[in-house]
Amino acid sequence: MSVNPGWYVDPADPETRRxxxxxxxxxxxxxxxxxxPDGPPPVEPPPPVSPAAPPPGQxxxxxxxxxxxxxxxxxxxxxPGQHPQGGPxxxxxxxxxxxxxxxxxxxxxxxxxxxxPVWPGRPPEPRPHGLPLAPFGARLLARLIDFGVVFLLNxxxxxxxxxxxxxxxxxxxxxxxxxxxxxxSSTDGLPQPGEHAGGLQVAILLIATALWFAYEVPAMAAKGxxxxxxxxxxxxxxxxxxxxxxxxxxxxRWSTMGLPTLLxxxxxxxxxxxxxxxxxxxxxxxxxxxxxxxxxxxxxxRAPLSPGAGSDATAPQKPPATPPGDTP
Numbered sequence: 009m010s011v012n013p014g015w016y017v018d019p020a021d022p023e024t025r026r027x028x029x030x031x032x033x034x035x036x037x038x039x040x041x042x043x044x045p046d047g048p049p050p051v052e053p054p055p056p057v058s059p060a061a062p063p064p065g066q067x068x069x070x071x072x073x074x075x076x077x078x079x080x081x082x083x084x085x086x087x088p089g090q091h092p093q094g095g096p097x098x099x100x101x102x103x104x105x106x107x108x109x110x111x112x113x114x115x116x117x118x119x120x121x122x123x124x125p126v127w128p129g130r131p132p133e134p135r136p137h138g139l140p141l142a143p144f145g146a147r148l149l150a151r152l153i154d155f156g157v158v159f160l161l162n163x164x165x166x167x168x169x170x171x172x173x174x175x176x177x178x179x180x181x182x183x184x185x186x187x188x189x190x191x192x193s194s195t196d197g198l199p200q201p202g203e204h205a206g207g208l209q210v211a212i213l214l215i216a217t218a219l220w221f222a223y224e225v226p227a228m229a230a231k232g233x234x235x236x237x238x239x240x241x242x243x244x245x246x247x248x249x250x251x252x253x254x255x256x257x258x259x260x261r262w263s264t265m266g267l268p269t270l271l272x273x274x275x276x277x278x279x280x281x282x283x284x285x286x287x288x289x290x291x292x293x294x295x296x297x298x299x300x301x302x303x304x305x306x307x308x309x310r311a312p313l314s315p316g317a318g319s320d321a322t323a324p325q326k327p328p329a330t331p332p333g334d335t336p
Contacts, residue, residue, distance in 0.1 A: 153236030176202035
């Protein structure tokens with residue numbers, strides 16, 4: 009595809025218009041609403057270059073020989089056109105600064121009518137605060153460990169209430185099973201659960217929710233880790249900074265998945281909400297945030313091996329100040 013020379017809107021900066029000479033952009037840009045001159049812009053004389061001494065350790069050029077200019081940027085696949093000096097344009101994000109006042113240097117960019125390049129292939133995975141995101145498998149195992157701990161706490165604290173509730177509803181279920189095995193589907197004359205069954209069910213759910221709150225919220229507020237997260241080497245951090253969550257953020261994070269426990273008696277509706285929350289990181293990109301992470305603005309990352317170890321466990325360690333065996 010060849011484009012005739014002329015003034016066109018610069019694809020790299022739609023607010024300006026530049027002259028395309030058939031092989032690259034030349035001259036300085038003008039505002040897009042300004043009337044362009046006839047023909048190409050005047051050639052600006054290069055600024056005078058004063059000779060400077062080479063930096064220490066770099067050999068100077070022999071007398072009568074011009075220094076070799078540095079090589080231009082490497083080629084970018086899929087881009088047509090050439091820079092007037094012979095080098096192809098460079099894609100933003102590969103060392104070229106972007107933003108206001110940091111556009112591509114003169115002569116760079118696609119020709120008129122060509123789309124501006126995007127990141128080739130799949131973009132790299134984000135690393136919040138320099139830490140890799142925790143995989144879903146590690147998060148799931150950490151949650152199962154936490155559920156096991158909370159279950160043991162309920163067995164100790166809630167065991168008596170559960171035993172009393174089973175006693176209240178056992179006659180009803182025994183009669184339902186007996187009629188089912190006999191082929192009787194009628195519901196007439198079924199014994200009703202005891203009068204304390206409803207109150208016991210509410211008490212069990214309240215105690216279970218309180219135990220989960222006491223186990224998770226203080227630990228997450230202080231260090232971003234429960235026992236399960238410490239075992240699996242992951243932790244939760246705020247999106248905006250690598251710091252403790254604090255009580256308020258930890259409470260918002262837990263309430264999204266913990267309070268639905270009170271709705272378990274509604275045909276398991278609360279359990280369904282918790283299952284949706286548990287699998288939601290699989291469908292969130294790029295930070296893999298669960299619903300409770302989105303509400304609290306947190307993200308789950310791999311925890312460093314030790315405090316101050318940095319974001320990468322493979323980073324080189326500083327040598328000791330005093331070699332082993334030497335006297336300071």
